[in-house]
Amino acid sequence: MIPLFKQFPGLQGKLPHVSMGLFPTPVLKLEKLGEKLGLGRLYLKHDGLSGEKYGGNKVRKLEFLLGEAQKDRCREVMTYGFAGSNHATATAVFARKLGMRSISMLMPQPNAHIVGKNLLMSFASGAELHLYPSHSFLGLGTICESVRHFLKTGKFPMVIVPGGSSPLGCCGFVNAAFELKEQVYEGLLPEPDLIYCALGTAGTAAGLVLGLKAAGMKTRVQGVQVTEEAYSGEKVFIDLLKKTNRLLHSMDPAFPVLDITPQDFDIRREFFGEAYGLFTEEGINAIKALKENEGIKLEGTYTGKTFAAVMADAPLKESCDKVILFWDTYNAVDYAPVIDKIDYHDLPKQFHRYFEEEYQELDRH
Numbered sequence: 001m002i003p004l005f006k007q008f009p010g011l012q013g014k015l016p017h018v019s020m021g022l023f024p025t026p027v028l029k030l031e032k033l034g035e036k037l038g039l040g041r042l043y044l045k046h047d048g049l050s051g052e053k054y055g056g057n058k059v060r061k062l063e064f065l066l067g068e069a070q071k072d073r074c075r076e077v078m079t080y081g082f083a084g085s086n087h088a089t090a091t092a093v094f095a096r097k098l099g100m101r102s103i104s105m106l107m108p109q110p111n112a113h114i115v116g117k118n119l120l121m122s123f124a125s126g127a128e129l130h131l132y133p134s135h136s137f138l139g140l141g142t143i144c145e146s147v148r149h150f151l152k153t154g155k156f157p158m159v160i161v162p163g164g165s166s167p168l169g170c171c172g173f174v175n176a177a178f179e180l181k182e183q184v185y186e187g188l189l190p191e192p193d194l195i196y197c198a199l200g201t202a203g204t205a206a207g208l209v210l211g212l213k214a215a216g217m218k219t220r221v222q223g224v225q226v227t228e229e230a231y232s233g234e235k236v237f238i239d240l241l242k243k244t245n246r247l248l249h250s251m252d253p254a255f256p257v258l259d260i261t262p263q264d265f266d267i268r269r270e271f272f273g274e275a276y277g278l279f280t281e282e283g284i285n286a287i288k289a290l291k292e293n294e295g296i297k298l299e300g301t302y303t304g305k306t307f308a309a310v311m312a313d314a315p316l317k318e319s320c321d322k323v324i325l326f327w328d329t330y331n332a333v334d335y336a337p338v339i340d341k342i343d344y345h346d347l348p349k350q351f352h353r354y355f356e357e358e359y360q361e362l363d364r365h
């Protein structure tokens with residue numbers, strides 16, 4: 001039984017959920033890098049290993065979201081992201097696992113290795129791929145594709161919001177907080193003072209803040225913004241957190257209604273750089289540090305920027321004696337064997353540019 005249901009048995013059978021990932025994810029102590037940074041108690045929560053074929057933080061959300069799709073007997077789900085979206089790829093992989101098909105509604109982003117790789121993985125998982133130049137086209141595209149799929153199958157595809165960050169998806173990270181609490185109880189790590197995680201569409205950080213509080217933990221979340229305010233601003237964050245809280249309370253009144261305000265967590269804007277998906281120097285340095293000292297791979301859009309925050313805070317006097325947990329949200333499963341055989345020319349033509357144009361400057365190595 002998942003940790004959240006153990007704690008609140010009233011949720012089981014009410015809150016849709018399907019087990020698909022590999023949980024609990026491991027906790028690692030970063031001895032070598034911690035020593036270099038002057039952090040004696042630096043840990044990593046390895047959500048990269050959350051799935052057999054494809055991991056990362058989206059698996060936690062999809063266990064709830066696709067649980068609902070399965071309950072509603074959906075054959076198709078439709079979701080959104082930028083071209084290289086890990087979320088769209090994870091949705092394609094796990095929808096297929098349940099016998100469903102994913103329709104990815106994507107928008108352009110700066111080019112990087114990961115973009116083409118994720119597109120190929122989505123394609124290999126049977127996803128239908130669409131690229132729209134702007135939000136307005138995406139809106140029109142949604143109407144057209146929904147109708148087209150309705151005419152074909154007799155049912156509208158179930159919509160999964162960008163990043164899977166609906167209140168239901170967010171429950172994945174409420175559960176993650178209870179999973180962490182069990183690991184603390186088992187002695188795998190001391191109770192963290194701080195958790196650093198990326199703040200993309202806010203589901204990860206909001207779910208953790210809510211879950212940690214509900215679990216009675218003292219841990220404070222540092223959400224490192226990696227998207228524009230519209231996706232990850234304070235208002236979006238609090239709104240999602242409160243809606244998730246109301247959902248859980250309505251399903252099981254034993255789940256408390258918590259009073260959480262912006263004073264209960266920190267949103268860190270300084271590591272965003274110029275735009276979503278554009279790598280930063282600090283991010284690249286953070287990626288190198290983790291690779292060289294611990295053999296763990298990050299990427300430049302989310303986790304590099306987040307670990308840059310850990311490194312920037314390390315010299316501060318308050319940091320050195322704290323228990324710090326970096327939540328690694330990036331897929332760590334090598335899927336090269338799955339995509340090796342695929343020719344990008346088989347993808348819709350709009351996507352070819354990600355295989356033909358140069359990568360952004362900080363991703364040319």
Ligand SMILES: *Cc1c(COP(=O)(O)O)cnc(C)c1O
Nearest residue numbers: 086163200201202203204302329
């Ligand atoms: C989606 C994603 C995030 C951001 O998570 P949100 O819940 O959207 O804030 C962080 N890291 C990686 C690697 C992601 O794919």
